[in-house]
Amino acid sequence: xTENKDNLEKLIGLSKEKGLKLxxxxxxxxxxxxxxxxxxxxxxxxKRARVEYPMLSPATVYRNMEQMVETxxxxxxxxxxxxxxxxxxxxxxxxxVCSKCRMVTDVYLDNIKYSLDESRSQLGKAQINSLDLHLxxxxxxxx
Amino acid sequence: xTENKDNLEKLIGLSKEKGLKLxxxxxxxxxxxxxxxxxxxxxxxxKRARVEYPMLSPATVYRNMEQMVETxxxxxxxxxxxxxxxxxxxxxxxxxVCSKCRMVTDVYLDNIKYSLDESRSQLGKAQINSLDLHLxxxxxxxx
DNA sequence: TTACAAACGCAAATGATTCTTATTTAGGTT
DNA sequence: AACCTAAATAAGAATCATTTGCGTTTGTAA
Ligand SMILES: [Mn+2]
Ligand SMILES: [Mn+2]
Ligand SMILES: [Zn+2]
Ligand SMILES: [Zn+2]
Numbered sequence: 138x139t140e141n142k143d144n145l146e147k148l149i150g151l152s153k154e155k156g157l158k159l160x161x162x163x164x165x166x167x168x169x170x171x172x173x174x175x176x177x178x179x180x181x182x183x184k185r186a187r188v189e190y191p192m193l194s195p196a197t198v199y200r201n202m203e204q205m206v207e208t209x210x211x212x213x214x215x216x217x218x219x220x221x222x223x224x225x226x227x228x229x230x231x232x233x234v235c236s237k238c239r240m241v242t243d244v245y246l247d248n249i250k251y252s253l254d255e256s257r258s259q260l261g262k263a264q265i266n267s268l269d270l271h272l273x274x275x276x277x278x279x280x
Numbered sequence: 281x282t283e284n285k286d287n288l289e290k291l292i293g294l295s296k297e298k299g300l301k302l303x304x305x306x307x308x309x310x311x312x313x314x315x316x317x318x319x320x321x322x323x324x325x326x327k328r329a330r331v332e333y334p335m336l337s338p339a340t341v342y343r344n345m346e347q348m349v350e351t352x353x354x355x356x357x358x359x360x361x362x363x364x365x366x367x368x369x370x371x372x373x374x375x376x377v378c379s380k381c382r383m384v385t386d387v388y389l390d391n392i393k394y395s396l397d398e399s400r401s402q403l404g405k406a407q408i409n410s411l412d413l414h415l416x417x418x419x420x421x422x423x
Numbered sequence: 424t425t426a427c428a429a430a431c432g433c434a435a436a437t438g439a440t441t442c443t444t445a446t447t448t449a450g451g452t453t
Numbered sequence: 454a455a456c457c458t459a460a461a462t463a464a465g466a467a468t469c470a471t472t473t474g475c476g477t478t479t480g481t482a483a
Binding site for chain 4: 299300301303305306335336337339340343344
């Protein structure tokens with residue numbers, strides 16, 4: 138997949154811009170992220186990473202992924218109850234979670250802007266920083 | 281407040297219907313809920329309850345509140361990261377959370393139905409059981 | 424090189440919630 | 454009034470994801 142390689146290049150480039158050091162641990166995490174499907178957990182990344190880098194610490198993965206969120210390389214979705222998921226899809230979108238298999242599906246919602254308008258008018262002077270629609274149910278597979 | 285008393289009566293009545301035993305612990309929890317503002321945490325209820333019932337166990341509060349959700353006396357909102365909030369407002373609505381003071385504000389969104397339609401068409405045969413809009417930002421007070 | 428902040432590994436701490444187990448009790452039934 | 458049993462409880466251990474403290478290592482840039 139040349140696509141993955143591009144992804145990896147992008148991560149490396151961006152992190153360089155942000156002044157992050159290119160440590161081997163970070164490289165492994167970057168590579169795994171660029172090869173992974175979206176919505177991975179820290180634990181998933183950690184388990185794959187330790188195969189090629191056995192002395193890697195989970196804390197390092199936690200620290201790095203959260204840092205990537207801060208620097209805008211990733212998004213994190215805090216799903217109710219379950220562990221944090223990290224999203225490489227930076228486009229504005231929302232999520233459906235299957236309560237059986239826990240699979241996360243992207244949803245693109247144009248009409249959500251009307252709900253944002255409604256919210257604004259009801260919340261008065263409050264400042265809205267984020268808006269996330271959480272859909273939950275049973276996916277096609279699990280039905 | 282006769283309103284609180286009505287609330288309490290309602291809780292007692294409903295729980296009787298559902299076959300829940302009227303233990304003193306449950307009564308204290310009911311009363312506190314009927315006197316509290318919306319969106320309380322288990323810990324808030326526990327701390328207030330132990331004043332009049334010092335031997336109360338936190339697990340009992342957890343058990344009771346979650347059971348009340350199951351029997352439809354309460355709703356719980358799983359806010360990202362923070363601890364679970366319990367809502368006595370059973371009307372369909374959504375929530376704004378201030379990231380400074382953690383205050384939770386109700387929002388009523390008519391237009392959200394259009395997002396539900398969009399979601400349905402994108403998710404195909406999946407069955408959607410719940411839809412929650414999480415708004416986050418800074419409240420008027422904190423600004 | 425030297426220097427210093429950034430990054431790490433490890434292990435302990437945290438915090439919310441759940442589970443376990445022995446004991447008590449509410450509320451219906453003789 | 455004594456009795457029965459499923460439901461409920463207290464207390465504390467366990468869980469699980471995540472965070473933090475700290476002593477050590479390592480990039481990077483002068
Ligand atoms: Mn996504
Ligand atoms: Mn509410
Ligand atoms: Zn599923
Ligand atoms: Zn606030």
